[in-house]
Amino acid sequence: MKKLTIVGAGGYGKVVADIAIKNGYEYITFVDDNPLIKDCYGFPVVGTLKDLKNNDTDIVVAIGNATFREKIMKSVTKDRLVSLAHPNSVIAEDVTIGPGTIIMAGAVINPGVKIGCGCIVNTSSSIDHDCLIEDFVHVAVGAHIAGTCFIGKKTWIGAGAILSNNTSIISDVTIGAGTVVIKDIKEPGIYVGVPAERIEKEDCANMKNSDINKKSERELNI
Ligand SMILES: CC(C)(COP(=O)(O)OP(=O)(O)OC[C@H]1O[C@@H](n2cnc3c(N)ncnc32)[C@H](O)[C@@H]1OP(=O)(O)O)[C@@H](O)C(=O)NCCC(=O)NCCS
Structure with a gap:
C-alpha cells in the first residue's frame, strides 16, 4: 500500500x-x-x-x-521525500524534477526543463523549454515562464506573472501578481508592475531575514 x-x-x-x-x-x-x-x-x-x-x-x-x-x-x-504531479499536468519526457516538488493541475512543462527540489509548479502555470528552476521556487497559479529562463533558489513568481524568454532572476526574489519581467533581475527584493520594477519593502514573502529564520526553527521544533 x-x-x-x-x-x-x-x-x-x-x-x-x-x-x-x-x-x-x-x-x-x-x-x-x-x-x-x-x-x-x-x-x-x-x-x-x-x-x-x-x-x-x-x-x-x-x-x-x-x-x-x-x-x-x-x-x-x-x-x-517524493515529488508528485497531477495526472492532468503535461510534462515533457526529458524534464527532470527534484524530490519534494509538486506539479499541480493544468501545469505545462516543456522539453529541456530542469526543476530542483521542494518547488511548487502551481495550477495552470507553464514553464517553457530549457528553463532551469532552482530549489524551493514557487511558480504561482497561472504564471508563465517563457523559454530558456533561469529562476534562482527560493524565488517566488506571483499569480499570473510572466517572464519573457531568456530572462534570469536570482535567488530570494518575490515577483508580484501580474508582473511582467522583461530583463534580468540581479538584486533580491520585491518587483511589481509592467515592466517589473523593484519596490522598497522588506520581503516577508520569502522570510529571508535571519531573525525570522531563527524564530521559525524554534516554532517548528526542528
Ligand atoms: C508583490 C506583493 C508580494 C507585495 O506585497 P506587500 O509587500 O504586502 O506590498 P503592498 O501591498 O504594501 O504594496 C506595496 C506597493 O506595491 C504595489 N503593488 C503590490 N503588489 C503589486 C502588484 N502585484 N502589481 C503592481 N503593483 C503592486 C501596491 O499598490 C503598493 O503601491 P503604493 O506604495 O504606491 O501604494 C503582493 O502584492 C503580491 O503581488 N503578491 C502575490 C500574491 C500571489 O501571487 N499569490 C499566489 C498564490 S498561489
Whole structure:
C-alpha cells in the first residue's frame, strides 16, 4: 500500500492530498504543529513534525513559505521525500524534477526543463523549454515562464506573472501578481508592475531575514 504523510494541513496540503489520491496513495495522514487542526480533506492530523520519525511513509512538505519548506525538508530523511504531479499536468519526457516538488493541475512543462527540489509548479502555470528552476521556487497559479529562463533558489513568481524568454532572476526574489519581467533581475527584493520594477519593502514573502529564520526553527521544533 502506498503511504504518504503530508506536512502542513492547510489549503496547500489539501491540494496535495487530492494529487496524492490521484497518484494511487491509499493511506494519507497529515502532521501539523497547530494542535487545533484535527483533519484536512478528510484525512487525520496524526501529530506534529516530531512524529515524522515514528513512521516509514513517503513525505511531502505542503508549506507555502520557501524558508519553512526548506528547513523541514532538510530535517527529514531524503529518500522519503517524493515529488508528485497531477495526472492532468503535461510534462515533457526529458524534464527532470527534484524530490519534494509538486506539479499541480493544468501545469505545462516543456522539453529541456530542469526543476530542483521542494518547488511548487502551481495550477495552470507553464514553464517553457530549457528553463532551469532552482530549489524551493514557487511558480504561482497561472504564471508563465517563457523559454530558456533561469529562476534562482527560493524565488517566488506571483499569480499570473510572466517572464519573457531568456530572462534570469536570482535567488530570494518575490515577483508580484501580474508582473511582467522583461530583463534580468540581479538584486533580491520585491518587483511589481509592467515592466517589473523593484519596490522598497522588506520581503516577508520569502522570510529571508535571519531573525525570522531563527524564530521559525524554534516554532517548528526542528
Ligand atoms: C508583490 C506583493 C508580494 C507585495 O506585497 P506587500 O509587500 O504586502 O506590498 P503592498 O501591498 O504594501 O504594496 C506595496 C506597493 O506595491 C504595489 N503593488 C503590490 N503588489 C503589486 C502588484 N502585484 N502589481 C503592481 N503593483 C503592486 C501596491 O499598490 C503598493 O503601491 P503604493 O506604495 O504606491 O501604494 C503582493 O502584492 C503580491 O503581488 N503578491 C502575490 C500574491 C500571489 O501571487 N499569490 C499566489 C498564490 S498561489
